[in-house]
Amino acid sequence: MAKDRAKAEVSLEHLFRVFTKPENDDSTLAKIEKHLSDNLSDFLSQHVVAKKTSLEEIEKDFSNAAIPVAPEFVSSHAETLLDKLVAQSVNTYAPTFIGHMTSALPYFHLPLSKLLVGLNQNLVKIETSKAFTPLERQTLGMMHNLIYAQDEAFYEKYLHSARHSLGAFCSGGTIANITALWVARNKILGPDKDFRGVGNAGLVNAYRHYNINNIGIMASRRGHYSLGKTIDVLGIGRENMLSLPSPNQVLEPKDALRVGREYQDDGNKMLAIVGIAGTTETGHVDPLDELADVANELGCWFHVDAAWGGATLFSDVYRDKLKGIEKADSVTIDAHKQMYVPMGAGMTIFKDPAHSNAVRHHAQYILREGSKDLGATTLEGSRNGMAMMLYSSLHIFGKGGYQLLIDRSIQLAHRFAELINSHPDFELVTEPTLSILTYRLRPATLSALSTMHSQKQIELNKKLDSLTVSVQKQQREAGKSFVSRTRIEVNQYGSVPITVFRVVLANPLTTEKDLLAILDEQLSIVAKHSIWQSFAELPESKIA
């Protein structure tokens, strides 16, 4: 337990010290810092409690809404953080934490994060970021290059142009998707004769001017939930989100074309098709090349949400999976996913450096006309220098380094798929396209489940669903490993969604041994379930 929180005197002298005097080497915070630097994984395994406390218990430690009056000494506070916060955090660095896209980070980001705070630059305007502004522009240019591979003259012309931008750095994929589709909306319903554009006149006047009922955004049902938020916040309304069924986990081009045409024939206008490069739930990649042609045919924007899968472009082995991404008008990519940058490094990259002028804005004290202030075309205002983390990663890993990491993850996912397939009590539900896969426990006695008649299948799947939920929770609570779960429709079981384990293989430190241990643990958990036992006992004839 933490000791009583030691209170300091309320004096300016004390506060000045907080601003000017670093911690002593033997202070608690300095010791935490040293331990982090010396051996992060040891720090985490020593301080993060493996066996999880219930959320309700943890909430008790964070239940006081009163702001303390007296200042507290830093060291005393640091002890509280260790006891109450760090102890109950999730060890996302653990090689067996493979349930979400958050994983281990390389060491150099620890000191760099200190440098970031120490410099405290604000990227909204050049007056508070000087060299960080060109650095961010270069970094966006490198990412543009990764996707669109234009020639040197192109980058020489646009990289530092005050009237252009190759992209927008932002806090994450959601803001990136909103930014891209905001630009798309303002371009497609842009200024015209006697019309000052949707940004000025609003959607209602835009629909009237362009004589349309609604505008729509299309994606497969595997589209990220941020698309729903986007269409809501942009004022278009969730009913105009054309979410197409995707039993094969991808948006079928011919369905997209048919639905898009029908939608437009009804007096509506397609705003954008969103192709996904690495769906959040199964890691699938839409047929981007064909979807680009469909978007072209329909006369709408083509956006690719490559928040997760974009980094695959580093791999000469696998980049073909994203063929057609270079036709996209805009691309979302998150460096804090497969590029191992700390959270807060989202980007929209624009094919055309003039695109973002559709949302350009000015103010009197910053973002003045002609300035190179980055804030003039971003949705966010003040932002920190997170671009440095990506800039450094691009140099320290290099294209070659990223390729090795990406290739390793995808190959490990394939190996995991083999392990699952080779065990009679597991069912691989979706194959890994990139490094994500889904599977579940399905007893050998039910190996013919997918061919059973519908009602019986639904009934048995319901039982398996509850098993999957239960095993996933128990494994999480045991604290040794973590896989996530989701509900998806898959071809083999028709339109009724089933619950599956979801695994994201991104941590470079995860080994085949870790994966085997996770399967073993699941088998040992499920063995105790009476439902599972009843399956095992039943002769096959009785089930079918």
Added chain:
Amino acid sequence: MAKDRAKAEVSLEHLFRVFTKPENDDSTLAKIEKHLSDNLSDFLSQHVVAKKTSLEEIEKDFSNAAIPVAPEFVSSHAETLLDKLVAQSVNTYAPTFIGHMTSALPYFHLPLSKLLVGLNQNLVKIETSKAFTPLERQTLGMMHNLIYAQDEAFYEKYLHSARHSLGAFCSGGTIANITALWVARNKILGPDKDFRGVGNAGLVNAYRHYNINNIGIMASRRGHYSLGKTIDVLGIGRENMLSLPSPNQVLEPKDALRVGREYQDDGNKMLAIVGIAGTTETGHVDPLDELADVANELGCWFHVDAAWGGATLFSDVYRDKLKGIEKADSVTIDAHKQMYVPMGAGMTIFKDPAHSNAVRHHAQYILREGSKDLGATTLEGSRNGMAMMLYSSLHIFGKGGYQLLIDRSIQLAHRFAELINSHPDFELVTEPTLSILTYRLRPATLSALSTMHSQKQIELNKKLDSLTVSVQKQQREAGKSFVSRTRIEVNQYGSVPITVFRVVLANPLTTEKDLLAILDEQLSIVAKHSIWQSFAELPESKIA
């Protein structure tokens, strides 16, 4: 100059080391880190070059859009960062850097930033943030308490309720304002008989259902430029931003009521009045208490943008300036401004814990119905644990500590105003309400400028404007100190805006001596200007 970048081999072994082996104590990055910890201000003054290089020169260092193929050793890269990036950064910690809201941060944020990256929690869902979720909820509760001061039973009921939230943590004030007005829009055009709400049906159907032409947002002309972005992105259109003239730098309640009524009489609906607590340019606070009544009278939302001024609530001496903020439906506050938290700590606080349900959304793999995942009501998705920085600051400063810092800044601003007023060649343009003020160089011979006839006044003000721009730039480039500039309309010069120096006194280390030095430097710069000399030579009769 940086040495040639040392390239590492492209091998998984090398990459694993980047993930598992920290820097040696004698590596460049470790030395940078130690210097930052030992004496941040010494690090900055040693590495940040005072005399500024031109932006075009700096851009040359960041002009390569090619991604390097081979990995680079961390230490080699760190040297490049020092030479090219740190050297050309802005020293926002300097006590004489008083031009923007970005200033010095307390020391404890350096190690905490490492802890943040080391833990790498993702706040969107509890599975990747466990204790950070309750911590963020508590922190939002403390801020709610600061504004709305409800009783203990209220916080006990709502702080950790899965169906409520007291606010939304986000990357900054812009996202906070968008979130607040998104919620307002979805509440005011919410679900109704035969209508599924604007979030589902879109603005066009909402206007039709509610039989209105447009919805509008009102603020004074001093409203932050993020309001323009907000009304654009929400689909309402910038033409429905009712920006009222504000010669006294505030939104006059009777004007607000009159304009609001006229707007509604024309078949429109007022969405929100935005009161500002600390305008970005002059630091003024709108008469919140009366504006709350106007909003009530008009039947619209009342939002307060207290991104800058919200921290004034810590001060028993000055909190009355924000009287009426407790009537606001939502409040924006940025902890990375006057609360000395690193960038990325914006918040919207909601008076009613059910407000944010107007934008609640779900997904299958996270944000499930009934979960306490924070992402269910935020605009952003993945977010880091920045709330920890605010949580720690609230404990380490305490209300008492923040009060001292706030009081000191406001008192220093008043002292600076006195210094300006007492010098015949300066004109205080706007008095400090909080810790921001504006002024300019105006020669003693023109002390009667505000009473001169209009044409002559405009002409002379134009000359002074160009002087202000020139002096501001020269002072910035000299690199010893920094004040910003803006253009504002002020009562004494009618509706024609004038250019002024803008000063933000937030750095607790800034002293009266620093301020005197800044005025002296400006006088010595301007003395060399021929325009200024000509003013000095002219007898007063000739000017008027």
